Amino acid sequence: MTPAVRCSGVRHAFGETVAVDGLDLEIEPGEVFGLLGPNGAGKTTTIRMITTLLPVPSGTIEVLGRDVARQRTAVRRLIGYVPQQLSADGTLTGRENVALFARLYDLPRRTRAAQVTSVLEAVDLADVADRQAKTYSGGMVRRLELAQALVSAPRVLILDEPTVGLDPVAREGVWDRIEAVRSATGMTVLVTTHSMQEADEHCERVALMHRGRVRTVGSPAELKSALGPGATLDDVFRHHTGDDLAGDLENGGMRDVRATRRTARRVG
Numbered sequence: 001m002t003p004a005v006r007c008s009g010v011r012h013a014f015g016e017t018v019a020v021d022g023l024d025l026e027i028e029p030g031e032v033f034g035l036l037g038p039n040g041a042g043k044t045t046t047i048r049m050i051t052t053l054l055p056v057p058s059g060t061i062e063v064l065g066r067d068v069a070r071q072r073t074a075v076r077r078l079i080g081y082v083p084q085q086l087s088a089d090g091t092l093t094g095r096e097n098v099a100l101f102a103r104l105y106d107l108p109r110r111t112r113a114a115q116v117t118s119v120l121e122a123v124d125l126a127d128v129a130d131r132q133a134k135t136y137s138g139g140m141v142r143r144l145e146l147a148q149a150l151v152s153a154p155r156v157l158i159l160d161e162p163t164v165g166l167d168p169v170a171r172e173g174v175w176d177r178i179e180a181v182r183s184a185t186g187m188t189v190l191v192t193t194h195s196m197q198e199a200d201e202h203c204e205r206v207a208l209m210h211r212g213r214v215r216t217v218g219s220p221a222e223l224k225s226a227l228g229p230g231a232t233l234d235d236v237f238r239h240h241t242g243d244d245l246a247g248d249l250e251n252g253g254m255r256d257v258r259a260t261r262r263t264a265r266r267v268g
């Protein structure tokens with residue numbers, strides 16, 4: 001079967017900083033796959049290459065068999081992307097925000113309105129679709145961004161830290177909707193997260209990235225049992241990243257505060 005995403009020998013440097021350093025990764029169609037790793041591990045750079053937003057200077061990346069460097073438009077038609085940054089406009093209604101993406105993706109005019117309504121229902125925002133997005137809570141904004149990414153019916157949905165800054169109920173609301181759409185459509189989901197608990201609960205397989213490379217990959221259960229009885233995914237993380245977890249928690253703490261302000265605030 002053609003993998004949903006395949007990365008082989010991928011490297012990407014920003015000047016002297018090697019962000020991704022010989023990355024090999026294979027994601028199967030239909031799975032929920034988590035990309036984990038400390039701050040600076042290279043997760044966002046990897047995702048930006050997969051989504052065609054950054055070039056692939058060496059190595060190859062394919063999405064459902066299409067080369068991201070040579071078949072950029074074909075790849076863009078296959079993917080939906082929820083970036084870390086806010087991508088909804090607070091002055092527009094939820095429906096208008098999603099409609100904007102429907103136009104951007106060039107959805108046929110006669111089915112556009114119905115598709116917009118359908119994805120707003122899928123993320124549980126139908127009742128508030130005609131309110132301005134600035135009146136939405138952080139969790140609702142995240143679900144709106146999910147609707148924007150889903151409007152083109154992507155085969156591969158890519159989300160960069162989709163639940164950062166959300167309270168536990170809002171987090172579950174986002175996951176609940178992702179999983180409902182995944183089981184209805186069979187799409188593949190690739191997600192980055194710093195939450196080991198979320199990865200454990202929602203990802204079928206995870207890859208642990210450290211210093212630009214995949215250190216280990218497998219189901220959370222496999223990775224935990226490889227370490228020994230009673231091991232948690234936090235232990236797996238610590239084992240493969242050395243003592244980086246402590247540093248990561250410090251940085252992550254600062255970062256989470258910033259991210260909370262950035263992502264969970266109401267859009268203005």
Ligand SMILES: Nc1ncnc2c1ncn2[C@@H]1O[C@H](COP(=O)(O)OP(=O)(O)OP(=O)(O)O)[C@@H](O)[C@H]1O
Nearest residue numbers: 014017018019037038039040041042043044045046
């Ligand atoms: N545009 C850029 N210019 C220069 N360096 C960059 C740029 N983007 C990322 N880097 C560097 O590349 C490395 C990997 O960053 P990246 O954002 O991919 O990591 P990450 O795993 O997504 O981290 P985080 O969990 O903090 O989002 C880091 O050292 C980062 O400082």
